[in-house]
Amino acid sequence: MxxxxxxxxxxxxxxxxxxxxxxxxxxxxxTSDLWPKIDDRITLFMIRLFGLDSLSLRALQKHYYKRYGTTLRGLMTEHGVDAEAYLRYVHDVDRSSLxxxxxxxxxxxxxxxxxxxxxxxxxxxxxxxxxxxxxxxxxxxxxxxxxxxxxxxxxxxxxxxxxxxxxxxxxxxxxxxxxxxxxxxxxxxxxxxxxxxxxxxxxxxxxxxxxxxxxxxxxxxxxxxxxxxxxxxxxx
Incomplete structure (x- = not known):
């Protein structure tokens, strides 16, 4: 410096x-693998919610993320998703790599x-x-x-x-x-x-x-x- x-x-x-x-x-x-794990859980949550293929839902996921700051906010605003259930699901990841x-x-x-x-x-x-x-x-x-x-x-x-x-x-x-x-x-x-x-x-x-x-x-x-x-x- x-x-x-x-x-x-x-x-x-x-x-x-x-x-x-x-x-x-x-x-x-x-470079940690933690955020990719969470990102994958978000996609899985949306697959369970909408029943669509992962490729289509990844695009929707990122659209909500960019527009609302979080995918959750988009899902709450446009689909009335239960926030607590979402947060529990997407953050249920293995942190042992940290x-x-x-x-x-x-x-x-x-x-x-x-x-x-x-x-x-x-x-x-x-x-x-x-x-x-x-x-x-x-x-x-x-x-x-x-x-x-x-x-x-x-x-x-x-x-x-x-x-x-x-x-x-x-x-x-x-x-x-x-x-x-x-x-x-x-x-x-x-x-x-x-x-x-x-x-x-x-x-x-x-x-x-x-x-x-x-x-x-x-x-x-x-x-x-x-x-x-x-x-x-x-x-x-």
Whole structure:
């Protein structure tokens, strides 16, 4: 890291009181097999619901995901799907491939402020996943899709509910996210935004429209190593 970048991080994070983390493909790397497992369960849920072939339903699944922020929101809005049943089903996955990340845990623990998880998934999924990573004890709370009344990121209402519930000044908060569009609204509110993206030569199970180069105006910082970036924050 250059001296200039270190100074930029020091300046930006000197005001930060609350550190907010997305869960999937952010706290654990996008190279993990966990999100593809969940993605497959979403498709299976839709096969059971509609009885169509998987190819047709994958297209519908991604349409809802892009339009509503989550497939669930689309299914609730257009088909009246029971949210609790959906969340139980799609998050019923094997997390044994996730191992405790001691470096990440130490980096999060060293942050001088509040730490929260903001996810479009369920609280149970976030708890189980954070526990597998060995970081569950480091977070004050988890704000999930249920707490957001099923309004998903990137909708402004989801962030407003989050900021309000936890009495967060967005201008003194930092948000770590793997999807660039989920940083737009917080950035407008003054939040310091960090895009967590995989290395350019690494294959991941992401949609093409989700892949950002980090040059977007609502992205303040970019990292491919979350733990190392957090260490640079506390080193400054």
């Amino acid at each position: 250059s001296q200039g970048e270190a100074e930029r991080i020091a300046t930006a994070f000197s005001k930060i009181e609350t550190f907010v983390f997305d869960l999937d493909n952010t706290l654990y790397p996008a 191992k405790p990340d001691h470096t990440l845990a130490a980096a999060i623990a060293a942050l001088p402020g509040r730490k929260l998880i903001l996810t479009n998934g369920s609280r149970e999924h976030a708890v189980e996943t954070a526990r597998a990573l060995g970081v569950d004890h480091l977070f004050e709370d988890i704000f999930d899709i249920v707490a957001a009344d099923f309004v998903a990121k990137p909708e402004a209402e989801a962030y407003e509910r989050f900021f309000s519930k936890h009495a967060i000044d967005p201008r003194r908060a930092a948000l770590f996210e793997d999807i660039a569009r989920n940083l737009e609204v917080p950035h407008r509110r003054g939040t310091t935004t960090v895009l967590v993206k995989p290395l350019s030569d690494v294959s991941t199970a992401r949609e093409h429209w989700e892949i950002a180069d980090g040059l977007e105006p609502h992205v303040d910082f970019v990292t491919s190593d979350l733990a190392a970036f957090l260490e640079s924050v506390t080193a400054s």
